[in-house]
Amino acid sequence: MDNDKILDIYTRMLRIRRFEEQVGILFAQGQLPGFVHLYIGEEAIAAGVCAALRDDDYIVSTHRGHGHVIAKGGDFNRMMAELFGKATGYCKGKGGSMHIADFSIGMLGACGIVGGGIPLAVGAGLSAAYRGTDQVAVSFFGDGASNEGSFHESLNLAAVMKLPVIFVCENNRYGEFTPMEKVTAVRDIAVRATGYGIPGVIVDGTDALAVYDAAAAAVARARNGEGPTLIEAKTHRRGGHAEGEKAFLAGGVYRSQEELAEAQLKDPLLIMHRRMVAMHLIAPDVLEELDHRITQAVAEAVAFARRSPDPEPEAIYEDTWI
Amino acid sequence: MAKKTYVAAIKDALAEEMRRDSSVFLIGEDVRLGVFAGTRGLHAEFGDRRVIDTPISELAVAGAGVGAAITGLRPVVDLMFGTFLYLALDQIVQQAASARYMFGGQTRVPIVYMVQNGGGISAGAHHSQAVHPIFMNVPLLKVVMPSNPYDAKGLLKAAIRDDNPVIFLSPLSLTGVRGEVPDEEYVLPLGKGEIKRPGRDVTICSAGATVPAALKASQTLAVEGIEAEVIDLRTLKPWDEALVLESVAKTGRFVAVDESKPICGAASEWTATVAEKAFAYLKAPPQRVSGKDVASPFSPVLERAVIPSADDVVMAAKRTLLGAQEPIAQSHEARDSNQALVHGS
Ligand SMILES: Cc1ncc(C[n+]2csc(CCOP(=O)(O)OP(=O)(O)O)c2C)c(N)n1
Numbered sequence: 001m002d003n004d005k006i007l008d009i010y011t012r013m014l015r016i017r018r019f020e021e022q023v024g025i026l027f028a029q030g031q032l033p034g035f036v037h038l039y040i041g042e043e044a045i046a047a048g049v050c051a052a053l054r055d056d057d058y059i060v061s062t063h064r065g066h067g068h069v070i071a072k073g074g075d076f077n078r079m080m081a082e083l084f085g086k087a088t089g090y091c092k093g094k095g096g097s098m099h100i101a102d103f104s105i106g107m108l109g110a111c112g113i114v115g116g117g118i119p120l121a122v123g124a125g126l127s128a129a130y131r132g133t134d135q136v137a138v139s140f141f142g143d144g145a146s147n148e149g150s151f152h153e154s155l156n157l158a159a160v161m162k163l164p165v166i167f168v169c170e171n172n173r174y175g176e177f178t179p180m181e182k183v184t185a186v187r188d189i190a191v192r193a194t195g196y197g198i199p200g201v202i203v204d205g206t207d208a209l210a211v212y213d214a215a216a217a218a219v220a221r222a223r224n225g226e227g228p229t230l231i232e233a234k235t236h237r238r239g240g241h242a243e244g245e246k247a248f249l250a251g252g253v254y255r256s257q258e259e260l261a262e263a264q265l266k267d268p269l270l271i272m273h274r275r276m277v278a279m280h281l282i283a284p285d286v287l288e289e290l291d292h293r294i295t296q297a298v299a300e301a302v303a304f305a306r307r308s309p310d311p312e313p314e315a316i317y318e319d320t321w322i
Numbered sequence: 323m324a325k326k327t328y329v330a331a332i333k334d335a336l337a338e339e340m341r342r343d344s345s346v347f348l349i350g351e352d353v354r355l356g357v358f359a360g361t362r363g364l365h366a367e368f369g370d371r372r373v374i375d376t377p378i379s380e381l382a383v384a385g386a387g388v389g390a391a392i393t394g395l396r397p398v399v400d401l402m403f404g405t406f407l408y409l410a411l412d413q414i415v416q417q418a419a420s421a422r423y424m425f426g427g428q429t430r431v432p433i434v435y436m437v438q439n440g441g442g443i444s445a446g447a448h449h450s451q452a453v454h455p456i457f458m459n460v461p462l463l464k465v466v467m468p469s470n471p472y473d474a475k476g477l478l479k480a481a482i483r484d485d486n487p488v489i490f491l492s493p494l495s496l497t498g499v500r501g502e503v504p505d506e507e508y509v510l511p512l513g514k515g516e517i518k519r520p521g522r523d524v525t526i527c528s529a530g531a532t533v534p535a536a537l538k539a540s541q542t543l544a545v546e547g548i549e550a551e552v553i554d555l556r557t558l559k560p561w562d563e564a565l566v567l568e569s570v571a572k573t574g575r576f577v578a579v580d581e582s583k584p585i586c587g588a589a590s591e592w593t594a595t596v597a598e599k600a601f602a603y604l605k606a607p608p609q610r611v612s613g614k615d616v617a618s619p620f621s622p623v624l625e626r627a628v629i630p631s632a633d634d635v636v637m638a639a640k641r642t643l644l645g646a647q648e649p650i651a652q653s654h655e656a657r658d659s660n661q662a663l664v665h666g667s
């Protein structure tokens with residue numbers, strides 16, 4: 001892999017991390033309406049996968065979707081404004097955190113319904129095949145989502161039609177507050193691929209370069225007309241299921257200290273940073289400068305969102321046939 | 323009497339019924355920890371066998387509930403948000419609601435599906451829908467939508483004891499609301515509404531999330547010398563037609579308020595019944611106040627504009643007092659443009 005690619009992947013990850021950290025702070029301050037689910041700890045997956053895509057490829061996201069938008073090249077200002085519910089947001093304040101989309105970069109939408117986006121990626125793949133392009137479609141979803149019927153129906157449909165789809169399971173070992181082993185009959189989601197006659201690949205989801213390699217192989221396969229791949233990226237959710245959950249759980253505990261500590265250790269950003277410095281790929285001060293610029297851009301996005309107007313109440317009838 | 327939150331009242335009802343009847347059990351996603359706290363703590367008392375955390379598989383869980391119900395158990399299925407019922411719709415409509423009738427009375431389906439319904443907290447389009455009319459339209463389901471902790475407890479207990487499938491809807495915007503809940507055992511009958519405030523001038527019919535708006539509107543109207551009678555239906559199916567018709571016979575004016583959408587919404591059903599059965603008593607055209615006919619927007623400003631407000635109810639009540647029917651030509655225009663239809667009602 002060339003150095004530019006590595007730096008590209010790292011930049012995407014850092015953009016996600018700094019954005020999400022700020023969102024966490026804003027939510028704690030009560031500045032954001034609704035719910036937010038942060039992607040912190042899982043950055044290597046969105047970054048590694050999206051770095052293997054072309055701009056005209058598609059992705060479909062989840063309730064934990066900020067990272068996917070950013071990795072595909074999303075705009076901080078319009079994202080942040082959407083999280084504030086402002087008229088300048090990606091969805092003019094109509095969508096919010098769980099419904100961010102940017103069709104101009106092939107980001108076909110976050111999704112509040114677990115497993116709800118998976119069939120859309122199959123349809124985007126079908127559309128690419130139908131139109132005779134060599135675009136591919138990626139469906140991101142969680143370990144929990146792989147217990148929904150939509151997952152199973154989608155894998156079979158994509159497999160039997162040999163569609164250019166990459167199913168990326170972000171296995172962070174939890175669905176809300178329930179550990180995977182209590183609700184999922186297999187330890188590896190990837191083995192489910194066998195039931196649909198497609199490759200199932202397990203990758204360390206905290207290693208961005210490994211994710212990139214797995215994604216690049218699956219993308220090549222899909223572009224070649226060889227059909228879908230299921231990639232299971234094993235990762236950790238560093239924070240809660242949703243921001244503000246502590247207050248709401250009122251002392252309820254569902255994760256051990258050891259497991260949380262392990263999640264902190266396996267920080268994909270640190271892993272990548274250490275590796276780049278060790279390989280003398282890039283000087284630490286250049287990385288610091290990059291971090292500074294990104295942090296600055298996030299701060300500007302917050303300012304942009306704050307000074308943006310709320311939508312007018314009349315806007316409820318815009319974007320309809322009414 | 324203790325003041326309790328809506329969710330605490332739900333928890334009490336579940337605990338009491340589970341103690342009373344060992345065939346009652348709770349099943350759903352994260353019911354052990356309790357996403358809305360209504361099931362929190364029950365696991366400590368009842369254990370793994372009766373408080374079952376499930377995979378995120380709404381269709382299978384809803385249908386497994388039916389299978390358990392037709393073989394002697396009384397499941398309470400917690401599906402969290404009303405919109406998640408869509409994933410389970412096939413099993414609820416085709417199996418739960420149909421089995422008793424379709425199999426010629428060989429079986430009963432004593433099951434409760436419990437969810438949070440409606441919007442009001444910027445949860446976004448996928449989590450903020452008032453789904454009840456969909457289920458009102460399913461034959462042989464019962465649909466309950468209490469507006470306060472006292473009713474929630476008494477009606478949930480009745481729902482669990484009922485031999486028919488019941489959709490039990492807690493308004494999302496009212497989960498934290500507190501109210502008096504007696505310590506003594508009580509059960510409220512399904513299908514009975516309540517007059518929350520008596521009045522002679524206009525009947526305002528509501529349920530669930532819109533009851534507070536209806537009551538607030540009645541206070542505003544009272545300041546202007548208009549005495550509104552506010553009804554909380556509590557159960558949407560079967561619903562307390564008699565209570566509503568008697569009230570309209572007294573007031574001669576009718577306003578139906580509901581968060582669901584105007585076309586085939588709950589308010590439409592109530593209004594149609596009043597027009598059909600109490601026409602002779604009406605002094606003015608009945609009015610509907612419904613949610614605006616668009617998806618639920620995220621922005622608090624937009625969401626407020628979509629959900630019926632107390633002001634909307636006041637305006638509708640005043641329209642009945644003016645007694646003037648809109649010219650028919652204008653109504654046609656309104657229907658054609660559709661926008662006016664949803665704006666105007
Ligand atoms: C159909 C549906 N069921 C339940 C939920 C509630 N819910 C939101 S996120 C979530 C957990 C999802 O787990 P997973 O797919 O592993 O994604 P993660 O949150 O871990 O990224 C659940 C149960 C939902 N949004 N949609």
Ligand SMILES: [Mg+2]
Binds near residue numbers: 143144175
């Ligand atoms: Mg998960």
